[in-house]
Amino acid sequence: MPTYSHVGGDGLAPGSASSIISGVVSGYHLLKIVGYSGTKEVPNGKRVNSCSFQVGGRTWHVRYYPNGWMPEHIDFISLFLKLDATVAKGEAVNAKFKLSLLDQHGKPVSSYTRICNTIDFSVVKCQGFARFVERVELEESGHLKDDSFTIKVDVTIMNQCHAQKKPSVLVPPSDIHRHFGDLLLSKAGVDVEFVVGGETFSAHRLVLATRSPVFKAELFGPMKEGTTTGAIHIDDIKAQVFNALLTFIYTDALPAMDKHEESAMAQHLLVATDRYALERLKLICEDKLCNCIDTSSVATILALAEQHHCHELKAACLVFLSSPNNLDAAIESEL
Missing domain, CATH: 2.60.210.10 (Apoptosis, Tumor Necrosis Factor Receptor Associated Protein 2; Chain A)
Structure with missing residues (x-):
């Protein structure tokens, strides 16, 4: 050739x-x-x-x-x-x-x-x-x-x-996510704390505000959290879920998790991403859940898809339920 x-x-x-x-x-x-x-x-x-x-x-x-x-x-x-x-x-x-x-x-x-x-x-x-x-x-x-x-x-x-094209210089892939991940782990310069499920998480207001318009409004807007110097309490999110949320905000990736926990974590994260307007993470969760649909989970996942306007996830659930065998088994699992 x-x-x-x-x-x-x-x-x-x-x-x-x-x-x-x-x-x-x-x-x-x-x-x-x-x-x-x-x-x-x-x-x-x-x-x-x-x-x-x-x-x-x-x-x-x-x-x-x-x-x-x-x-x-x-x-x-x-x-x-x-x-x-x-x-x-x-x-x-x-x-x-x-x-x-x-x-x-x-x-x-x-x-x-x-x-x-x-x-x-x-x-x-x-x-x-x-x-x-x-x-x-x-x-x-x-x-x-x-x-x-x-x-x-x-x-x-x-x-x-x-x-x-043959490049004259080999440029390595971007590693900015690693630097921000190290920043989160080191806690250098942190200026906000969250108490979630009895655990305390430290973070940087600017990073959170840059990634999430909701955090931006809460931390720099005329809301209580924007002026408080104490820890911010979040009562309706599990600590493990909030940790995964912070990890994604800093690194654009989710932490490693057990395969058996992936479906449950994706469901909890989907709710949290909708709350904090993290659209890319929401789509990642939606994609993960599309691959986790079975007869025992389809009803819960379909309800989540409806509540949080996940159109592709809803379509995947309906395709799964279009099989009479799957539909019958899903009904039996709910009884």
Whole structure:
């Protein structure tokens, strides 16, 4: 594969450098079908599109036909890969792809893996497998768990050329979060204290006000906390939750926590983030809870999503409950 590099006219290395690299570009996308039973209600010939994803600078999506692409495929699940972007005249997008049903360990199942050899997507736009898997086979295979299954889409684009800049100096990633984390731990220059759940937390008014408009109003506005020199008491947040909140404010990351505590902590933090208007942390909690939905927690999480206006989290709960089995089990867990 050829590589072309720029060289200065005087024979010396230039102040900056770049390369044009020709070769193949590969990537993959995981498509999880949650609430499979609900998708069986989609009529034959009708599809549900996946979210868009990118490979090789191109945008793609998967077309999922739960009851087959054409009348003759009504007993099958059909899957197709679609190129979204408009292709310039005379330009070819030669790609091959593979669709694999994953087992419960995230490994491709060889008997349910389909490979499409290289085709020009600038011409066909959409290609796939009308008889990817028979629904009865899928339902009896053991790969359908909690009414869900996952498809891995591997895409390889041939003869791609892309520019790559070679930096003259290797710059490390930003570490400002580490410095602010050290500042919180050292307590150097702290000027405000909070008493939460019997524990005392020290912090810096300016840092809190910079990160949260609510803290800014409380600590620098005409409120009681803005003029007090004593500790501020917070009675409706647990100490562990407030500690995680402070850690995020200073470091933009959550402290390490036990996997079994993650769901409960995310629920408590979601309430706290709404109170202090920490939108990014709220979205992080929402995302974590989307992955924690089960029959015992879905009612609580759905109520939280409603109360705190978490639209994506609410949608994830409703998709989960669209399965009659999940709905029945969730009702039983509440009784």
